[in-house]
Amino acid sequence: MKTADLTLYFDGQCPFCLAEITRLRGWNQAGRLAFVDIAEPGFDPTFLGVDMTALDRELHGSTAAGDVLVGIDSMLAAYTLVGKGWFVLPLRVSFLRPPLAYLYRKFARNRYRISALMGYEPVPTCKDGVCSARHPF
Template identity: 55%
Template sequence: MNNPALTIYFDGACAFCRAEVAALRRRDRGGALAFIDIATPGFADFPTGTDMTALQAQLHAVTRDGQVLRGLDSMHAAYTLVGLGWMVLPLRVRMLRPPLEWAYVQFARHRYRISRLLGLSTPAPAPQCDGNVCRPGSPWLKG
């Protein structure tokens, strides 16, 4: 994973987020994705034009060429890269985009509560990553 196609900035304090990262990691057989946990103490590797408030508000990702993606665009790119583009196909339907954006913002805002409701409220394991980047084979990402 020397030069991933997409680097995803995720909230490792969110159990649902950790579960999604673990699922993406399992599907990412080609090493197209890298993951950076913004909840790691001392995190300061902000993508261009972002800060912690922005990263906490919605998922962010950075493409290999430096384009910063936010929210649903991040999800669409990640799922497509691991062969699950069909799952996010509704994100490409113009009429569906506004209600899906609204739903995503609500979900992101309440992700800790939703994690608990889904029974995913277990504490985050200590990261086993190289700095802030979790690479393939990291036991922390295996779920």
């Protein structure tokens, strides 16, 4: 079995994030991406060399070669690997990268509030057959 070129570590409790991962999954016809939900019980990021606080702060990805990509670098790699690099073309422009990275970090820090403002429904969490929506904002 072929190892994915990039594994994305995403927050499956973030409605916007989950929608984007769903879109990437749909475009991932060649299987170049793998996806790991960091909100799953028992997930341990130790093997990545980062802690949960860092993973929760920004999207992380790990390449097949073992390199860890963070924030906009993860997004650029993911969209490029599924043939949608033009979606994130501004991330390739060197003078735009610092302000876009800053804006991304602000977005990521407020992703639950922004998800709600954008009309995304909270992701339900279920345990023992009982489900509830998580509203961390």
